[in-house]
Amino acid sequence: MILVTGARGNVGGELLRQLSAGGHAVRALTRDAARAGLPAGADVAEGDFGTAGSLAAALAGADSLFLMTSGHETAVLREAVRAGVRRVVLLSSMAATTRPQSLIGRMHREAELAVEASGVEWTFLRPGQFASNTLAWRSQLAAGDVVRTPFADVALPAVHPGDIAAVARTALTRNGHAGQAYPLSGPEPVTPVEQVAAVGEAIGRKLRHEEIGPEQAAAAMAAHMPAPIVAASLEFLGSPTPEETRPVPTVEKVTGTPARTFAQWARDNADGFR
Numbered sequence: 526m527i528l529v530t531g532a533r534g535n536v537g538g539e540l541l542r543q544l545s546a547g548g549h550a551v552r553a554l555t556r557d558a559a560r561a562g563l564p565a566g567a568d569v570a571e572g573d574f575g576t577a578g579s580l581a582a583a584l585a586g587a588d589s590l591f592l593m594t595s596g597h598e599t600a601v602l603r604e605a606v607r608a609g610v611r612r613v614v615l616l617s618s619m620a621a622t623t624r625p626q627s628l629i630g631r632m633h634r635e636a637e638l639a640v641e642a643s644g645v646e647w648t649f650l651r652p653g654q655f656a657s658n659t660l661a662w663r664s665q666l667a668a669g670d671v672v673r674t675p676f677a678d679v680a681l682p683a684v685h686p687g688d689i690a691a692v693a694r695t696a697l698t699r700n701g702h703a704g705q706a707y708p709l710s711g712p713e714p715v716t717p718v719e720q721v722a723a724v725g726e727a728i729g730r731k732l733r734h735e736e737i738g739p740e741q742a743a744a745a746m747a748a749h750m751p752a753p754i755v756a757a758s759l760e761f762l763g764s765p766t767p768e769e770t771r772p773v774p775t776v777e778k779v780t781g782t783p784a785r786t787f788a789q790w791a792r793d794n795a796d797g798f799r
């Protein structure tokens with residue numbers, strides 16, 4: 526059985542659907558089973574990374590684990606190994622290698638090191654920016670047809686979380702991926718201006734992009750993110766490293782299916798903006 530953590534998230538939710546559709550025995554971890562957002566009939570177990578002991582029931586019978594980075598990896602992996610988990614696919618970040626000194630890079634690299642130290646068979650997924658980050662525009666779209674972002678012309682190869690899930694599914698269910706660290710991206714760099722146009726096309730509205738300064742963006746983000754994460758996120762968006770701007774072919778290499786474009790992601794997720 527495969528335990529999927531982050532099962533209400535962009536990647537874990539899609540992974541749960543893909544594994545279930547493929548007939549794999551799968552269980553979803555959540556902190557609160559009563560909340561909506563998990564498929565009806567799914568095997569659901571409660572637990573919290575912050576209190577690793579609470580994961581024992583969820584891990585019972587699991588041989589594989591899809592693990593989100595939380596900062597609690599050492600304790601979580603101790604429980605997982607005790608329960609008999611032998612294979613772990615970790616949702617890390619490209620920042621683990623492109624920005625090892627940054628807050629986000631360090632947190633993900635430390636998670637990777639904890640997985641390595643646990644002795645399980647591991648695969649690391651190192652995605653760059655998720656296409657789903659643009660769902661943060663929902664409140665702007667509820668108020669009108671203008672989307673304001675900084676860095677209008679900085680293009681990044683945003684990745685479809687469904688493609689990250691497809692790589693995770695492959696690494697969890699097939700042999701040959703142990704000890705691999707996969708950088709993951711979409712097929713082409715897209716700017717915020719292009720993303721706004723693609724979302725408009727997907728939801729049938731004529732949207733307009735307006736550029737704002739990073740300070741104004743930081744003030745808006747501070748409402749739902751801690752200040753150090755806001756600063757690190759704006760660094761990613763405004764000053765990407767060359768590696769972060771280059772598409773990589775890993776999704777197709779691992780799954781046999783080309784990575785989907787941002788426009789495709791927007792079509793797949795149009796309802797999320799309505």
Ligand SMILES: NC(=O)c1ccc[n+]([C@@H]2O[C@H](COP(=O)([O-])OP(=O)(O)OC[C@H]3O[C@@H](n4cnc5c(N)ncnc54)[C@H](OP(=O)(O)O)[C@@H]3O)[C@@H](O)[C@H]2O)c1
Pocket residue numbers: 530531532533534535536537538554555556557572573574575593594595616617618619652653654655658686
């Ligand atoms: N966004 C990006 O551009 C980006 C880029 C590179 C890497 N990443 C990585 O991807 C992750 C985000 O993935 P995502 O978007 O799929 O997920 P997400 O939407 O950020 O996370 C939501 C999920 O995390 C679970 N969760 C949160 N805290 C938990 C805890 N203490 N114990 C157990 N479960 C907990 C939630 O479970 P409940 O059901 O309990 O709510 C929910 O299923 C980031 O954290 C980062 O590590 C993101």
